[in-house]
Amino acid sequence: MTETQGTLTPVLTANWADDRSWTLSSYAARGGYDALDKALGMSPDEVITMVKDSGLRGRGGAGFPTGMKWSFIPQDNPNPKYLVVNADESEPGTCKDIPLMMASPHTLVEGVIISSYAIRANRAFIYVRGEVLHVVRRLQAAVAEAYAAGHLGTDIHGSGYDLDLVIHAGAGAYICGEETALLDSLEGRRGQPRLRPPFPAVAGLYASPTVINNAESIASVPSIVANGAEWFAGMGTEKSNGFGIFSLSGHVNRPGQYEAPLGITLRQLLELAGGVRVAPTGQARELKFWTPGGSSTPLFTAEHLDVPLDFESVGAAGSMLGTRALQIFDETVCVVRAVLRWTEFYKHESCGKCTPCREGTWWLVQVLTRLEKGQGSPEDLDLLLDQCDNILGRSFCALGDGATSPITSSIKYFRDEYLAHLEQGGCPFDPARSTLFEEAMA
Structure with missing residues (x-):
């Protein structure tokens, strides 16, 4: 293993190569749902505090602290509380949530249960883009397995906590990746963003307190509960803690998902991906421009190869980390x-x-x-x-x-x-x- 390869931190992707990794039996063989037992032995506020202390920030682009978002839910509100998972991955170049849900849907399901328990929600939704029917079916199968095993439903693991989880397929609109447009779509209306305030934490789904998180954010929660806040905070940078899935696509020899601590550079990731593709003649090609966080983030060039890929460093360099969708373009591209x-x-x-x-x-x-x-x-x-x-x-x-x-x-x-x-x-x-x-x- 090279020094660069040693920087990888397979946590979310650790079981992707396992035999039938998407099944409950395969997930349980690696300790799946043990974190749920640990969380149910804690108070909801203790779980929120743990996620706060870990420094987990939203993995959907904005980078807002996840635990802080959870703490905004007004517990004195008499309405039901809801958790909504934004899995409407539609940003050009972004490809992390879909392979995560395909390879290990139970990672997300366990994260949903723990997160819902923390905010005292008894109903949760996973909103998936409708075009990826294979992902929808895999999630539905995982949810059915979780219900049969007692991980979902009434009196989960004898704790007295109840939770129902719904898989909802969207209708293929990029705008529904915006959290309030997603809520309108989930309620059966045309997906369009809402005027804020009120914010979803106060009046979200069905005008009730709602937490909306990206799929990768929620899928990271079981590992935090299992290993502790300090373990997670020990990776990444001072203000951008933990690990993330970096999607490399375009003109690289080995495109794919690379899970690494925040703060890794494109130069290091390109080494893992075999570098920029070569011409048919065997002549090396040069990196021309790339996106650090998908097509909606300002472009970077070869001069930004060593910019640490964390929220602060990318922002200081003039772009946004976004969804860590690294699209690589060589000099043949206009x-x-x-x-x-x-x-x-x-x-x-x-x-x-x-x-x-x-x-x-x-x-x-x-x-x-x-x-x-x-x-x-x-x-x-x-x-x-x-x-x-x-x-x-x-x-x-x-x-x-x-x-x-x-x-x-x-x-x-x-x-x-x-x-x-x-x-x-x-x-x-x-x-x-x-x-x-x-x-x-x-």
């Missing part, structure tokens, strides 16, 4: 075309509730399309930045903000490439028009 494709996605997925996003994303696509074809003018770059400025911070939810990130960052780092499209009357990487593509492919 950054203008890549940004245009992402922007088309955001235009399509805008729910249309607010004007800045509904109109803004449409106009961004118009200008980017013109530039990509080499039909615009240098002033269009300033027009794009002005449009982004009018969307950023003014849209109803973060979708509009995310749509601007790849545009503003790509102009910052690759303005010359935008201008090259105008100078050459089209994409310089188009093999029908230029030798640049052939040179890069050689």
Whole structure:
């Protein structure tokens, strides 16, 4: 094992290669549901304190402290409390929750039971994107196994605690990854973000106190309860504790999920992934740009290879850790075309509730399309930045903000490439028009 490989911390992914890892028997053979017994022997407030002390932060992008979110639930509210797991993984490039739920659904189910106990909820929901029917079926099978074994239902493990868990399949809208739009969808309405306040902790699902957490966040809870807060806090960095699943995709030799402490660098991850792909001739290719947290985060370049991948360091470098979706692009890729494709996605997925996003994303696509074809003018770059400025911070939810990130960052780092499209009357990487593509492919 190399020094770099020694930095991996297989916790959530430790059992993925086990025989039939998704079954209850396989999960129990590794001590599955032992953490639930330990949690039920504690008071709910003690579980919340343990998660707080661990430093677990939301793994869905925002990075908000999980235990603190749980403590916001007003226990004097007479309405029922609900736990909702956001497993609507739809961000381009993000692929961590789906393989987690496929390989080890009981990790998530156990996390749901412990988390629901902590916030005193008797009903929980896992909201999964409807397109991944195989994941929905696997979760449903795991929940059925958990009910049969007494891990769900009434008087769980003789503790007197009751919990029902529902698997809900969404209808394929990216906007439902936004927590309040998810709640509207779960209630049977059109998925659109809500005006806040009131916040979900006070008036969430069915106007009752609700905690909404990402699937990876909840799946991390059993290991924290089993091993202790200090164990979890001992990994990662001072302010970004613990481990996370980093999804490497694109132009790498071994794309996949790599579980490591927060604070690892892309240089280290690329070494694990076999480096940037090579040309058919065997010539090495260079990293051109990459996303640290999915397509809605500002782009990074090769100069950011050694930025620690934690919330603070990535933020200080001008981007966001997001969902740790590391999309790798080599020098054969036209950054203008890549940004245009992402922007088309955001235009399509805008729910249309607010004007800045509904109109803004449409106009961004118009200008980017013109530039990509080499039909615009240098002033269009300033027009794009002005449009982004009018969307950023003014849209109803973060979708509009995310749509601007790849545009503003790509102009910052690759303005010359935008201008090259105008100078050459089209994409310089188009093999029908230029030798640049052939040179890069050689």
